[in-house]
Amino acid sequence: MSTTLSALEVVPSGAALGADIVNLDIGAATDADIAAVRTAWRDHLVLRFRGHSFGDTAHLEFAKRFGPLDISPNTRFSGQPWMPDYPEMSRISNIKIDGEATGSLGDGELVWHTDMSYLDEPPTGSLLHALEVPPSGGDTKFLSMYDALETLPADLRKAIEGRQIKHDQTHNSSGTLRKGLEGVEINDVTKIPGAVHPIIRTHPETGRKALYLGRRARSYLVGLPVDESEELLDALWDHATGNPAIQWVQEWQADDLIMWDNRCVMHCRDSFDPGGRRLMHRTVILGDRPY
């Protein structure tokens, strides 16, 4: 006779990062479950919770157990929340009603990035819950920035040791100017507004060092001539994103919840058929200044 007690299981993806958390209903997680999830998150960087259906309130309450949540960046930039009843939640969707977008980021490719690195205190992590997924496309790839740093050729590492990188705050990950910033395109990377952080950061929980690139476009290695900064950044990005051995691919199913660590992971999204509907709800855990 089976018992009603359950114990979650951590099943690593077999790739450089990523693990499934099996046998956990996030709405019924005990403190011991949360502690186990935290440990798995540190070890595997990206976690997937699959096989349970749950709503926005359960998502929000679960996310809050890992730290205070940010308000949706859409709210911050435009003053208009996607979900007025849940100001901490962003709606990521290509679905339009009467020609009006019902969420952000559309159906195009999203380039490799770390969420909101342009803030002085970027998020610790993000959670993304799939409500509707298109028949094909729209996969999300994740990349271990610990591994990107640890496999960096010695000359490149030496060139960036102790350097700071400026993160453009004016464009989103689909490459468009943020709401409220239309008409303020600046082309000189030394003058674009955004936070400055160490390009090699230390994870505050694991103590491991990770490469911290943010986004490629309009980033700048502070203090270098622009052409030198561009050349170095190109080399770093080629290295970091060109190696499938340090990546893991999430092929979405409805009800999947993915939780990733923004301090040591980058992600990107494939485009998908605009005729397919994709709807995700996202929450973001507030973080501290990188060091």
Ligand SMILES: [Fe+2]
């Ligand atoms: Fe993102």
